[in-house]
Amino acid sequence: MGARRGIPDATVARLPVYHRVLTALQEQRVATVSSEELATESGVNSAKLRKDLSYLGSYGTRGVGYDVEFLVYQIARELGLTHDWPVVIVGIGNLGRALANYGGFASRGFRVVGLLDSDDTTVGQQVGHVVVDVGIDPATARAALGAQAMSRTVRHLNELEDLVIASKPAIAVIATPAKAAQDVCDRLVGAGLKSILNFAPVVLSVPSDVEVRKVDLATELQILAFHEQRRNREAQASPTQVDLTNEETVLVPSGGKL
């Protein structure tokens, strides 16, 4: 039973991991893989993995496993990695720069078509490496370089609408300070964007047909701090170890977890 309708969100969130692991296996010339192996490499258990994959279709072979190459392709197609996704980045501070340079984007069909900032000292700067695959013919290379150089030059925020019209980004990344984020978001939405990745530490309000995903660095640290604190509270309450040394790794003999 192929399930074209409604892959659960939790599954969608794991597909990129499976895809990455499978791609690595592919590079090692591994032809097939069992749910058990793939699950271990992906940090999940095998039942979950099999159920996840079953939402895409029955792509495995009983008694054998999954064909790596075939599965890579199926997941890529499901995620839309076979398309080209033009991305605009707004806010070219440290984080925006880091994102503009991030290799993991280009390799999966995400192509930076524009960089925007409102700071006059940043506008006009060239950001990131301009790279062309070797073995490309000179004319194409020249054109590609030109286009890349263009899309790597930071433009002023007030060109946002022009950029959207000209380059039709499908996804916008907001890496501005918190204060500017909602305004930028409103303009992106006004220009027709429907997919936004937000790094600013604010909750953006958008119409219900726009999807926003949020990455909040401080939040992640706070969650870690919560668990760290809980661990310490428990250690204090428990009878054993004195653990004010740094070298610890006392690895609880047979730990009382949760």
Added chain:
Amino acid sequence: MGARRGIPDATVARLPVYHRVLTALQEQRVATVSSEELATESGVNSAKLRKDLSYLGSYGTRGVGYDVEFLVYQIARELGLTHDWPVVIVGIGNLGRALANYGGFASRGFRVVGLLDSDDTTVGQQVGHVVVDVGIDPATARAALGAQAMSRTVRHLNELEDLVIASKPAIAVIATPAKAAQDVCDRLVGAGLKSILNFAPVVLSVPSDVEVRKVDLATELQILAFHEQRRNREAQASPTQVDLTNEETVLVPSGGKL
């Protein structure tokens, strides 16, 4: 009924958002807030918010709402934001630099005590602004500046163990390339760290008493791409617009928002 035992993970993940919103309200001198208001600002519904807060204790007043200042403190305490959390960042590329400079850390008790990299041209560099609050007395300022300058100088990865002994970081951030991440992780774990925030696109394997949280930029984009693709498929199936140009993503002229 105060619930000391077991705040659900999903709730813990939302507490930082509530805390941020409440802090903003506090700065606007708002004294009390209802679950409805706080929920809207936090992007959740009010029932969820009330249930979340109920895990911390009965801190609201019926017919009135929550005391902003009191609630800020309670959440901060629960998350451990009243502590100081020394952080070490490993991998000082674009992202590591961005993280080292990120203001959202310092303001919540996260203090960068060390920066590590294995690249000799990076080692020795000074990263990030060294800042001291105004109105501090000169001697203290001098000491603070010294300590900060120290902790802002990139040190070589092979000093990792020394740094852990000297500065006792509670949390490590891995911002290295994928290839280096597992090795770095093993060394951090070996040195006793139990809380790791991983930006490298790999699944880290760690003992079960170590907590790893992962932020994967490419993954987030892929999830957006999935939904974007689904939206487009549906649009295609629906009667209106033709959209078979190669440049795809034909912007709807003046939006039919939902």
Added chain:
DNA sequence: CGGTGTGAATTCATTCACAGCG
């Protein structure tokens, strides 16, 4: 009256366990 706190109902996700296929 207005708004919190919370059992009960519901929805969503994970895990179990095994039938059935290659």
Added chain:
DNA sequence: CGCTGTGAATGAATTCACACCG
């Protein structure tokens, strides 16, 4: 026989709806 694919069981998170209190 080995491993996938999946119903059924369990568990977690969300939402409902209202008793209860200030």
